[in-house]
Amino acid sequence: MSAQISNLPKGAHQAVTSLMEAAERIEAGAPTGEEAALRRRAREQFAALGLPTRRLEAWRYTDLAGALQGPLPPLSSAQDARPNKTIEEAIGLFRESAEQMCALAGSELSATIVFFDGRFSAQHSDLEKLPKSVRLRAGYAPLANGDIDNDMLGSLNLSLASDGFELVVDPDAGAQNFVHLLFLSAKKESCSMHSRAKVRLNKGASLKLLETHIHKNFVSGLQTHLTDVAVGEGAKLEYACIEYNNPQHISLARTEVRLEQEAQFSCTALGAGGKLVRHEYNILFEGGGAKAELGALSLAGAGETRDVNVLLHHKVPECLSDTLVKNVLTGDARGVFQGLVRVEPGAVRSNGRQTSKALLLGRDASMNAKPELEIFNDDVECAHGSAVGEIDRDALFYLRARGISENDARQLLIKAFLGDVLERIEDEALRINTESHAIRWMENVFAQTQEA
Amino acid sequence: MPPLAQQTVDTVERLRDERKKYDFFTDIESDKAPKGLNEDIIRFISAKKQEPEWLLEWRMRAYQRWLKMSEPDWARVAHPPIDYQDLYYYAAPKSNADRPKSLDEVDPELLRTYEKLGIPLAEQEILAGVAVDAVFDSVSVATTFKEKLREVGVIFSSFSEAVQEHPELVRRYLGSVVPYSDNFFATLNSAVFTDGSFVYIPEGVRCPMELSTYFRINEANTGQFERTLIIAEKDSYVSYLEGCTAPQRDENQLHAAVVELVALENAEIKYSTVQNWYPGDAEGKGGIYNFVTKRGDCRGDRSKISWTQVETGSAITWKYPSCILRGDDSVGEFYSIAIANNRQQIDSGTKMLHLGKNTSSRVISKGISAGRSSNCYRGLVSIHPKAESARNFTQCDSLLIGDATSAHTTPYIESKNPSALLEHEATTSRVSEEQLFYCRQRGIGEEEAVALIVNGFCREVLQKLPMEFAVEAQQLVGISLEGSIG
Numbered sequence: 001m002s003a004q005i006s007n008l009p010k011g012a013h014q015a016v017t018s019l020m021e022a023a024e025r026i027e028a029g030a031p032t033g034e035e036a037a038l039r040r041r042a043r044e045q046f047a048a049l050g051l052p053t054r055r056l057e058a059w060r061y062t063d064l065a066g067a068l069q070g071p072l073p074p075l076s077s078a079q080d081a082r083p084n085k086t087i088e089e090a091i092g093l094f095r096e097s098a099e100q101m102c103a104l105a106g107s108e109l110s111a112t113i114v115f116f117d118g119r120f121s122a123q124h125s126d127l128e129k130l131p132k133s134v135r136l137r138a139g140y141a142p143l144a145n146g147d148i149d150n151d152m153l154g155s156l157n158l159s160l161a162s163d164g165f166e167l168v169v170d171p172d173a174g175a176q177n178f179v180h181l182l183f184l185s186a187k188k189e190s191c192s193m194h195s196r197a198k199v200r201l202n203k204g205a206s207l208k209l210l211e212t213h214i215h216k217n218f219v220s221g222l223q224t225h226l227t228d229v230a231v232g233e234g235a236k237l238e239y240a241c242i243e244y245n246n247p248q249h250i251s252l253a254r255t256e257v258r259l260e261q262e263a264q265f266s267c268t269a270l271g272a273g274g275k276l277v278r279h280e281y282n283i284l285f286e287g288g289g290a291k292a293e294l295g296a297l298s299l300a301g302a303g304e305t306r307d308v309n310v311l312l313h314h315k316v317p318e319c320l321s322d323t324l325v326k327n328v329l330t331g332d333a334r335g336v337f338q339g340l341v342r343v344e345p346g347a348v349r350s351n352g353r354q355t356s357k358a359l360l361l362g363r364d365a366s367m368n369a370k371p372e373l374e375i376f377n378d379d380v381e382c383a384h385g386s387a388v389g390e391i392d393r394d395a396l397f398y399l400r401a402r403g404i405s406e407n408d409a410r411q412l413l414i415k416a417f418l419g420d421v422l423e424r425i426e427d428e429a430l431r432i433n434t435e436s437h438a439i440r441w442m443e444n445v446f447a448q449t450q451e452a
Numbered sequence: 453m454p455p456l457a458q459q460t461v462d463t464v465e466r467l468r469d470e471r472k473k474y475d476f477f478t479d480i481e482s483d484k485a486p487k488g489l490n491e492d493i494i495r496f497i498s499a500k501k502q503e504p505e506w507l508l509e510w511r512m513r514a515y516q517r518w519l520k521m522s523e524p525d526w527a528r529v530a531h532p533p534i535d536y537q538d539l540y541y542y543a544a545p546k547s548n549a550d551r552p553k554s555l556d557e558v559d560p561e562l563l564r565t566y567e568k569l570g571i572p573l574a575e576q577e578i579l580a581g582v583a584v585d586a587v588f589d590s591v592s593v594a595t596t597f598k599e600k601l602r603e604v605g606v607i608f609s610s611f612s613e614a615v616q617e618h619p620e621l622v623r624r625y626l627g628s629v630v631p632y633s634d635n636f637f638a639t640l641n642s643a644v645f646t647d648g649s650f651v652y653i654p655e656g657v658r659c660p661m662e663l664s665t666y667f668r669i670n671e672a673n674t675g676q677f678e679r680t681l682i683i684a685e686k687d688s689y690v691s692y693l694e695g696c697t698a699p700q701r702d703e704n705q706l707h708a709a710v711v712e713l714v715a716l717e718n719a720e721i722k723y724s725t726v727q728n729w730y731p732g733d734a735e736g737k738g739g740i741y742n743f744v745t746k747r748g749d750c751r752g753d754r755s756k757i758s759w760t761q762v763e764t765g766s767a768i769t770w771k772y773p774s775c776i777l778r779g780d781d782s783v784g785e786f787y788s789i790a791i792a793n794n795r796q797q798i799d800s801g802t803k804m805l806h807l808g809k810n811t812s813s814r815v816i817s818k819g820i821s822a823g824r825s826s827n828c829y830r831g832l833v834s835i836h837p838k839a840e841s842a843r844n845f846t847q848c849d850s851l852l853i854g855d856a857t858s859a860h861t862t863p864y865i866e867s868k869n870p871s872a873l874l875e876h877e878a879t880t881s882r883v884s885e886e887q888l889f890y891c892r893q894r895g896i897g898e899e900e901a902v903a904l905i906v907n908g909f910c911r912e913v914l915q916k917l918p919m920e921f922a923v924e925a926q927q928l929v930g931i932s933l934e935g936s937i938g
Contacts, residue, residue: 057526345855360870364837371876373861378852378882386865389873 004050011069012051015222018071019192020047023159026074035143042148042158049152061336061368062307067250067276072192072222074160075118087116087186091124094212098180098433105429110177113138117185118193118223119163133173134207138165142198144228153252153280157224160194164225167198169205171232178208178238178430185215185223192222199227201235201263208427213243215251215274223251231263233287239267240430242437245274247303254280259319261287268425270434271306272299272441278307278336285312285319285347294323295421299441301448302331302362310339312354314347314380323354326421328414330445332364340372343380354384359391359417361445407446414442485542491515494643497542501612501646504619507626514632514642521636527799528828528860529768531741534706541644541677606659606690607652611679614650621652625683629712629749629776637708637770638745641677645710648679653688653719662918664693678709684719686752691722693921707766708743717752717779722760724917726925728932729765734823736795739767746773747803750782750811758785759802760916762925764932767796772830774803777811777839784813787913789925791906791932792825792857801831801848801862806839806872815846818910822853822933828860835872842872850880851909853902853933903930 005016023043030036051068052059095112102108113136114124120139130136141161148154165181185193201207215223231237245251251274257265271277283292298306312321327335341352358367371384391413399409418438425431485496494515498508523534601608607618615622632642653659684690707729713721723746732739742765748757759773775784786802804813813833821827829848850859861878883905891901906929907914914922914929 348855358867360867363870364868365870366866366868368867369863369865369876371861371863371865371878373850373859373878373880375850375852375860375880376858377855378857379855380852380880380882382880384861384876384878386863386876387874388865388867390870 004053005047008051008065012065014070015068015072016051018073019156019160022074026160026162038143039159042155045148045155046152046159049150049155052152058309058338061334061338062276062278062305064252064276067305068222070190072190074162074192074194075187084186087184090214091116091182091184094182094184094214095180097436098210098212101433101436102177102429105427105432107427107429108177109180110134110175112180112182113165115163115181115183115195117187118195120165130179131173131175133170133205134175134179135168135170136165136179137167139163140166141194141196142166142228143196144198153224153254154226157194157196157226160192160224161196161226162194164196165198166200167207168200169202169207169235171202172204174206175208178210178427181209181211183211183213183215185221186217187221188217190221192224194224195226197225197227199229199237201231201237203232204234205232206236208238208430209240210430210433211239211241213241213245213251215243215245215249217246221249223249223253225251225253227253227255229255229257229265231257231259231265231290233260234262235260236264237266238425238427238430239265240425240434241267241269241271242434243269243271243277244437244441245272245277247273247275247301249274249277251277253278254282256282256284257292258284258286259290259292261289263287263290265291266293266424266426268295268297268421268430268434270297270299270422270438272437273301273304274306275303276305276307278309280309280311282311283313283321285314285316285321288316289318290316291320292322293424294321295424296325297418297421297438298325298327298335299438299445300327300329300333300335301445302333304331305334305336307336308338310337310354312339312341312352314341314343314350314352317347318349319347320351321353324421324424325356326417327358327367328417328442329358329360329362329365329367331362332366333362334365335367337367337369337371339370339384340374341382341384342374343376343382345376348377348379350380350382352380352382356384356386357417358388359414360389361391361414411442411446415439418442485540487540488537489539489541489644493541497644497646500542501615503615506623507615510627510632511643514639515644517633518636518639518643521639523636527770527830528826529770529797529799531768531797534741536640539706542646600660604657604660605654606657607650608663609650611645611648611650611681614681618650618652621683622650622681625681625712625714627712629714629747630710630745635745637743638710641679641708641710641745645677645679648681648709650680651682651690651692653684653690655685656687657685658688659690662691662693664695676705676707676709680709680711681714682712682721682723683714684716684721684755686716687718689720691724691918693724693918695726695728695921706741706743709745711744711746711773713748713757715748715750715752715755715757715782718754719752720756720758721748722758723748723773724921725759725761725763726917726921726928727761727763727765727769728928731765731794731796732767734794736767739796740765741768742766742770743768744771746771747776748774748784749776750779750784750808752782753779753808754781755779756783756785758787758916760787760913761789762913762917762921762928763788763790763798763800764928769796769798769800771800772802774805775813776805776807777813777842778807779811780808781810782808783811786813786815786817787916788817789820789910789913789929790817790827790829791820791929792822792827793932794823794825796823796825798826799828799830801829803832804834804844806833806835806842806844809838809840810842811839812843813845815844815848816912817846817848818913819848819850819859820853820906820909820933821850821857821859824856826858826860828862829878830862832864833866833874833876834864835867835869835874837868839869840871842869844872844874844876846874846876848878849909850878851906852880852882899930899933902933906930906933
């Protein structure tokens with residue numbers, strides 16, 4: 001064990017030790033020698049790296065070791081997930097509300113795939129509703145022999161991941177309606193979940209994907225989730241991600257996207273709550289003329305930290321990237337944004353836009369933003385902007401002068417602030433669904449402040 | 453054009469016509485300490501300067517601290533390791549022993565050097581009322597206009613003179629903005645600094661002229677460690693100009709200066725720099741390494757510190773003029789033009805630390821990269837929890853010329869107060885074919901066209917420079933980009 005790990009504070013040390021022990025068990029129980037070797041390499045890499053400290057540039061604003069408080073044994077198949085009645089109801093409720101919202105938009109759900117406590121639940125999923133050209137294999141972790149050198153999250157996840165899914169869309173095929181991936185958890189004791197997913201769109205394919213993570217009842221847990229997305233030539237992926245977390249929940253996620261020629265990727269993520277939630281997006285342009293739009297909306301309250309990390313890597317000519325990251329922070333919430341647009345020497349006629357905005361509603365809320373540009377050729381157009389502040393007093397006054405109550409005026413302005421990101425969702429069903437979640441969060445916040 | 457401006461223009465014209473004339477060095481026998489750095493060298497420097505015991509102790513503390521530090525590696529610059537034991541830490545022109553009383557007594561060799569550089573020392577009195585405290589190889593040689601300044605109570609002298617004549621002021625303010633333990637290069641400077649400038653503006657005084665110092669690096673392998681300290685008392689104002697050139701040398705020269713500014717209540721300090729040290733040849737061989745720590749402390753309420761810089765020289769520029777906005781309603785400004793050509797590397801920016809209420813800061817940075825250079829803006833805007841209603845606006849634009857160059861922007865934006873408003877904008881663009889074609893069509897030569905476009909790009913900053921500098925800087929922008937097209 002590296003010196004880095006043995007020097008950790010007690011809570012983090014217990015957490016890491018429990019994770020490492022579990023990794024050894026998983027490695028010993030690996031079905032093939034190949035997998036065992038892969039797991040071992042990942043485990044050793046993680047042991048060598050330890051937890052990231054704030055001395056690492058990518059983690060300078062987020063203290064992971066400080067957030068971990070005690071052992072986090074991964075949920076194994078032995079502790080089989082058995083949803084109780086309340087959870088059954090919750091699953092039904094979320095599915096129903098998604099369906100309702102689709103109906104409002106004149107669309108419908110093509111299928112819902114449910115993961116409960118980090119496990120695929122065949123019982124609650126309706127895979128049969130998927131069109132034939134969309135092939136989904138759930139209930140296993142698609143381990144890839146990826147590059148995990150110097151990658152804490154990648155190696156930790158690879159050594160422990162036990163569940164997840166793989167989704168492949170055939171060439172020139174697709175689903176008209178969106179596929180819903182629902183992740184729910186309800187563990188009351190400290191534990192962790194580690195999953196991996198792979199999404200592959202072949203040439204000319206298209207897909208709409210909604211991913212919902214509900215961890216409202218997941219107390220003091222850790223979740224790591226890695227998604228590997230490949231969008232083939234001329235293919236189009238529309239992605240929306242919604243997550244709701246318990247204020248004690250810790251989540252580390254990464255979405256790695258590779259775009260081939262003329263591929264299109266749009267992603268809108270809405271995340272609320274969590275003690276420490278960090279989402280990394282690595283978007284790599286590998287074929288010319290590809291386009292990526294990323295919108296991330298983070299909502300956080302007292303004691304919560306949300307960290308969004310974005311890399312847009314323009315390796316080939318004529319690609320377009322557009323990133324919009326917004327934070328709404330109440331109480332003493334902390335928001336972090338680190339974004340980098342890197343344009344390689346050959347990537348001529350690249351276009352990169354990056355905007356980060358934060359609305360600070362709490363007296364002790366804080367925001368740290370670092371929008372970076374790294375440009376290695378002169379034929380590019382890149383820009384970034386960042387703004388941090390409270391609700392515009394002039395706008396508030398304008399509304400108040402028109403007889404709108406302070407409370408309503410504030411809500412209206414916050415809605416407008418959120419709207420920028422949500423408007424980017426092309427599919428109406430997706431947009432309505434996401435919007436309703438954002439508005440519910442905001443109303444909750446207001447209800448709480450009213451009570452207080 | 454007023455006659456004074458015309459003279460400046462003429463001087464600059466002469467300068468521009470002969471860029472080659474920067475490529476010389478004067479052969480004056482140096483009075484220098486042996487190579488290397490140890491406690492004895494520091495004692496030697498301190499003794500040479502006849503410094504009081506407390507200053508020697510301060511140097512020693514810095515040196516002990518420095519021994520435990522390591523060179524920072526976060527900046528986007530690459531250079532072979534610097535051997536700190538292979539440098540000279542003290543060199544003074546020999547003629548320093550008996551200081552000249554007037555310009556006539558100055559070593560003619562030295563005067564010729566200035567003349568070649570186009571620094572019209574003899575014309576100072578006519579030229580715009582600028583008093584020059586010229587630093588030649590770390591020791592001030594001539595100071596003019598002292599009398600006039602003394603009349604209003606302004607102290608403008610070399611640092612070593614100030615140590616002798618105003619030890620109480622130096623002791624009170626030295627290291628109060630940049631402590632000796634601040635960073636690797638500032639700490640090194642604290643241990644071995646040889647000279648620099650000292651300015652003290654008494655309460656209520658508006659300094660009657662622009663203060664200016666020309667820095668020159670001459671001796672090969674001589675580390676240049678300047679220390680500048682400017683104190684503006686309540687309700688005072690001063691504008692300070694600093695400009696530099698250096699002759700061609702094959703070996704890299706290290707420059708680690710420290711500049712400290714203190715602005716008390718209602719005071720304003722305007723600090724302008726034109727830096728045109730030798731950038732190395734087209735292959736990047738032989739340029740100056742410039743690792744500078746510049747920081748201003750707006751200590752009093754309603755005080756203001758404004759940094760303006762035009763960085764065109766040096767092989768490596770590592771420089772972040774900063775403002776600590778401590779007093780309520782204090783203002784910090786940073787206007788910068790950074791031009792990198794050939795193999796130059798620039799990692800520069802600013803830090804605006806908002807501590808007081810209603811503090812505001814403005815950052816305008818224009819980076820131009822050409823050839824195979826690398827140009828990085830690195831800035832921090834930090835709003836502390838007590839900085840109610842603080843305000844920041846940052847704009848950093850990059851202009852790229854050529855496909856082998858690179859431009860980077862790394863801003864850190866940290867807000868801990870919701871009532872603060874921070875805005876940051878950055879763009880990256882290039883000198884387009886269309887713009888060039890337009891100029892060429894109108895009979896403007898290619899290089900002139902580039903200079904024209906670039907001057908337009910950085911106009912916002914050029915306008916912030918005092919007039920004499922603005923003209924010079926405009927020419928420099930053009931000269932620096934020679935050979936970047938075609």
